[in-house]
Amino acid sequence: MPLTSAFIIPCSLFDILKMWSLNNITGIIHDWLYQTFSPTWALTFEMVIAGVAVIGLFAVLGLILVIMERKVSAWIQIRLGPNRVGPKGMLQSLADTLKLLVKEGLTPGGADKFLFNLAPIIAMIVAMLLMAPIAFAKDFQLWDLNIGVLYVSAVSSIMVISILMAGWASNNKYSLMGAMRSGAQIVSYELSAGLSILSIVVLTGSLNISDIIYSQADGWWIFKGHIPVIISFVIFIIAVTAETNRAPFDLAEAESELTAGFHTEYSGMKFALFFLAEYVNVFIVCAIGATLFLGGWMPFHIGNWEGFNHVMDYIPSSIWFFGKTFFLIFVIMWFRWTFPRLRIDQLLNLEWKYLLPISMFNLLLVTVIAILGWHF
Amino acid sequence: MHLVITLNGETIKKVEPHLGFIHRSIEKMCESLTYRQFIYVTSRMDYLSAHINNQACALCVEKGMQIEVPERAQVIRTIMAELTRIASHELWWGAMAMDIGAFTPFFHAFREREKINDIMEETCGARLTMNYMVPGGVMIDLHPDFQRKVKEFITLFKLKIHEYDELVTGNIIFRNRMKDVGFLSKEDAISYGCSGPAARGSGVSCDIRKLYPYDAYNKVQFEEVIETAGDSLARYMIRIKEMNQSVHIIEQLIDNIPEGDFQAKTKAVLKLPKGEFYTRVETARGELGVYIVSEGATTPYRIKFRSPGFSNLSALDHMARGSKLGDLVAMMGTLDLVIPDIDR
Amino acid sequence: MVGMRRTGYYFTHHKEIITQEYPDNRDTLKLPERFKGEVVMPHDENNEHRCTGCTACELACPNGTIKVVTKFDITPEGKKKKAIDKLVYHLELCTMCNLCIIACPSDAIVMAQTFEHSVFDRAELTKILNNPGSKIMDGVE
Numbered sequence: 001m002p003l004t005s006a007f008i009i010p011c012s013l014f015d016i017l018k019m020w021s022l023n024n025i026t027g028i029i030h031d032w033l034y035q036t037f038s039p040t041w042a043l044t045f046e047m048v049i050a051g052v053a054v055i056g057l058f059a060v061l062g063l064i065l066v067i068m069e070r071k072v073s074a075w076i077q078i079r080l081g082p083n084r085v086g087p088k089g090m091l092q093s094l095a096d097t098l099k100l101l102v103k104e105g106l107t108p109g110g111a112d113k114f115l116f117n118l119a120p121i122i123a124m125i126v127a128m129l130l131m132a133p134i135a136f137a138k139d140f141q142l143w144d145l146n147i148g149v150l151y152v153s154a155v156s157s158i159m160v161i162s163i164l165m166a167g168w169a170s171n172n173k174y175s176l177m178g179a180m181r182s183g184a185q186i187v188s189y190e191l192s193a194g195l196s197i198l199s200i201v202v203l204t205g206s207l208n209i210s211d212i213i214y215s216q217a218d219g220w221w222i223f224k225g226h227i228p229v230i231i232s233f234v235i236f237i238i239a240v241t242a243e244t245n246r247a248p249f250d251l252a253e254a255e256s257e258l259t260a261g262f263h264t265e266y267s268g269m270k271f272a273l274f275f276l277a278e279y280v281n282v283f284i285v286c287a288i289g290a291t292l293f294l295g296g297w298m299p300f301h302i303g304n305w306e307g308f309n310h311v312m313d314y315i316p317s318s319i320w321f322f323g324k325t326f327f328l329i330f331v332i333m334w335f336r337w338t339f340p341r342l343r344i345d346q347l348l349n350l351e352w353k354y355l356l357p358i359s360m361f362n363l364l365l366v367t368v369i370a371i372l373g374w375h376f
Numbered sequence: 377m378h379l380v381i382t383l384n385g386e387t388i389k390k391v392e393p394h395l396g397f398i399h400r401s402i403e404k405m406c407e408s409l410t411y412r413q414f415i416y417v418t419s420r421m422d423y424l425s426a427h428i429n430n431q432a433c434a435l436c437v438e439k440g441m442q443i444e445v446p447e448r449a450q451v452i453r454t455i456m457a458e459l460t461r462i463a464s465h466e467l468w469w470g471a472m473a474m475d476i477g478a479f480t481p482f483f484h485a486f487r488e489r490e491k492i493n494d495i496m497e498e499t500c501g502a503r504l505t506m507n508y509m510v511p512g513g514v515m516i517d518l519h520p521d522f523q524r525k526v527k528e529f530i531t532l533f534k535l536k537i538h539e540y541d542e543l544v545t546g547n548i549i550f551r552n553r554m555k556d557v558g559f560l561s562k563e564d565a566i567s568y569g570c571s572g573p574a575a576r577g578s579g580v581s582c583d584i585r586k587l588y589p590y591d592a593y594n595k596v597q598f599e600e601v602i603e604t605a606g607d608s609l610a611r612y613m614i615r616i617k618e619m620n621q622s623v624h625i626i627e628q629l630i631d632n633i634p635e636g637d638f639q640a641k642t643k644a645v646l647k648l649p650k651g652e653f654y655t656r657v658e659t660a661r662g663e664l665g666v667y668i669v670s671e672g673a674t675t676p677y678r679i680k681f682r683s684p685g686f687s688n689l690s691a692l693d694h695m696a697r698g699s700k701l702g703d704l705v706a707m708m709g710t711l712d713l714v715i716p717d718i719d720r
Numbered sequence: 721m722v723g724m725r726r727t728g729y730y731f732t733h734h735k736e737i738i739t740q741e742y743p744d745n746r747d748t749l750k751l752p753e754r755f756k757g758e759v760v761m762p763h764d765e766n767n768e769h770r771c772t773g774c775t776a777c778e779l780a781c782p783n784g785t786i787k788v789v790t791k792f793d794i795t796p797e798g799k800k801k802k803a804i805d806k807l808v809y810h811l812e813l814c815t816m817c818n819l820c821i822i823a824c825p826s827d828a829i830v831m832a833q834t835f836e837h838s839v840f841d842r843a844e845l846t847k848i849l850n851n852p853g854s855k856i857m858d859g860v861e
């Protein structure tokens with residue numbers, strides 16, 4: 001009797017998980033909408049729901065990532081971290097957000113008001129647009145467009161415009177310096193990030209994100225693709241750390257040199273938008289990294305171990321996806337709290353003299369592997 | 377302090393330090409205080425090596441009064457000064473890494489520094505501005521736990537010192553940031569009047585503890601750390617090695633604190649004879665000189681402090697020209713500027 | 721890379737956390753007995769102190785923190801005897817330099833370990849160290 005009950009409970013648990021998986025929920029809502037309303041209205045409602053969901057996810061992600069960063073940094077620095085608001089300080093970032101909401105958003109006297117106010121909004125919009133093609137779980141995607149990877153790399157380049165805009169419009173020497181550094185940095189690191197993404201595209205033969213994920217059903221690219229893919233994964237991580245302006249590449253806001261870089265003059269909610277956009281960008285690049293190299297929502301499978309693979313399949317796909325993404329985010333935070341900052345010329349040297357040639361050569365290797373079919 | 381920097385893009389054309397933002401006219405204040413009282417004010421000068429500042433003043437008054445300091449007091453002073461030096465270098469290491477952009481070392485450095493502060497608190501009654509030196513010795517005898525605590529600290533410090541190399545010194549980014557940055561030649565170091573690790577990094581032998589030993593420094597074996605490269609990395613390495621030397625000095629003295637008085641018998645009111653007196657000591661930042669002009673009264677007629685930070689700062693413009701903005705922060709870090717020490 | 725191993729070690733070893741949760745650890749907080757918090761004048765159970773009003777502390781103080789206000793008591797024998805009326809202590813000026821304590825010939829004042837001195841009114845920082853109605857202990861000259 002105890003044996004059977006022990007067997008039944010996990011099974012029913014899995015069933016519940018399956019029933020409530022994100023895919024099913026969206027399916028139910030979709031069906032219900034199309035049954036109740038005319039197709040046009042149903043589509044409109046779906047779009048509204050998606051929009052609200054993205055904004056909600058945006059806010060929640062920001063809160064989670066801020067508290068995560070503060071806890072990670074605290075533990076690395078042998079501190080306790082936030083521990084006052086809520087259980088173990090978990091509501092600290094919510095309290096901070098409230099504080100930022102009620103603060104006054106100052107606009108400095110000599111600033112270009114229009115650009116100054118536009119910049120954080122652009123940063124926000126870019127981060128939101130990037131959410132579209134990401135597959136959060138099995139068949140759960142806002143927009144499965146056939147050039148997903150291209151879309152991501154194209155839209156993420158717009159980010160630099162908001163930073164340059166903020167730096168220029170602030171009419172402040174620190175902001176301008178920060179913006180110029182950031183511009184140079186993002187434009188150059190975009191290259192190696194793009195090239196390392198390309199190596200996966202070459203292996204998969206598709207720009208479609210869900211195709212890329214399905215191609216990893218029998219193993220993640222980082223395992224299947226031999227050393228070249230591992231190299232491009234490392235380059236990708238370095239490049240996206242630089243692209244999101246995080247230490248050791250946080251020259252745009254190097255606080256010992258430039259106070260706070262491009263957002264020196266921002267306060268209140270406008271500052272919070274930049275802050276939020278930075279964290280959401282980190283999430284997005286990590287999600288893309290997880291999708292391309294670690295198989296997105298694909299569970300971890302080992303060769304012919306049927307039993308093991310079967311157990312892995314029971315873990316919901318959204319948990320796989322978020323687990324991988326948060327692992328990568330943790331790695332990037334680990335970088336930030338360990339390494340000192342680079343100098344601007346060293347930063348550009350690293351990109352143009354080392355990373356770019358390596359990733360170009362690496363792309364060649366990957367192409368050879370893909371043509372000869374040496375990967376698994 | 378306020379640095380006015382003329383930039384060409386990222387390259388520095390000129391650095392002009394604007395001083396005086398925390399000038400408190402300590403030298404003038406000292407003129408109205410008696411020889412016992414003025415010592416506490418000097419803790420506020422270079423607050424990171426407050427102990428050594430006090431020591432310099434006490435030494436100068438003792439020189440003027442020709443007070444023979446008991447051996448126990450000398451040894452206590454030396455141990456305290458070396459503990460202060462370690463604490464100061466710890467803080468410098470953390471702040472330096474923070475300037476470069478690594479946040480974690482700051483907390484790791486404070487972990488060990490806290491232990492020193494606890495020792496200080498127990499014996500002197502305060503953590504930062506101890507005011508433990510008086511003319512003729514030290515204020516109170518050592519706390520009974522002092523020797524045990526210091527030995528504990530040394531054991532802990534030796535366990536943790538390798539972390540500094542792991543976290544910062546060995547880091548490739550850090551080495552690239554420091555190497556060949558802020559070059560200061562031997563001649564320039566001498567002509568700008570640099571002292572302490574800033575000058576020793578350029579190969580100038582200027583350790584007062586070695587050249588003109590005071591208190592118990594002639595009884596201990598230690599090396600004067602000298603690097604010849606003259607760049608930021610050399611100055612960095614000197615401070616790291618100096619911490620080890622300080623531990624070495626403390627190890628020699630901690631078990632051999634002689635019995636006896638901790639303070640010489642002095643008159644209630646100290647009056648320095650008419651004349652001029654100058655002593656110098658090696659603080660954590662360099663050479664601190666105390667110059668007293670006495671007219672024979674209970675208060676000094678004029679006091680001048682030759683502070684190491686001020687001279688070291690003067691070399692900054694020379695070092696920084698032509699380098700990048702990010703390097704300036706690294707250079708200021710390795711010069712170990714303490715602003716109240718510069719402004720007084 | 722070695723640095724990352726070190727930080728990773730601390731990330732996973734929470735036992736080494738050194739944060740002191742200050743306002744919460746008031747009960748367990750132990751300050752060393754020599755800690756210089758503020759100057760106090762101990763009184764015994766008969767409301768007697770040891771201060772003779774010699775003003776040595778006032779002279780020793782570099783900042784004018786201590787003001788001794790003296791009065792003359794008439795002893796039973798009819799002699800006039802100097803004693804303190806008030807010993808005024810300006811905590812806001814005090815730098816805890818300990819000079820008054822070592823200057824005091826009769827050990828009448830000591831350093832206390834209290835350190836939470838913040839108040840809303842500056843006048844509260846000016847303290848009178850001797851209790852009202854206190855008198856000097858017998859045998860202290």
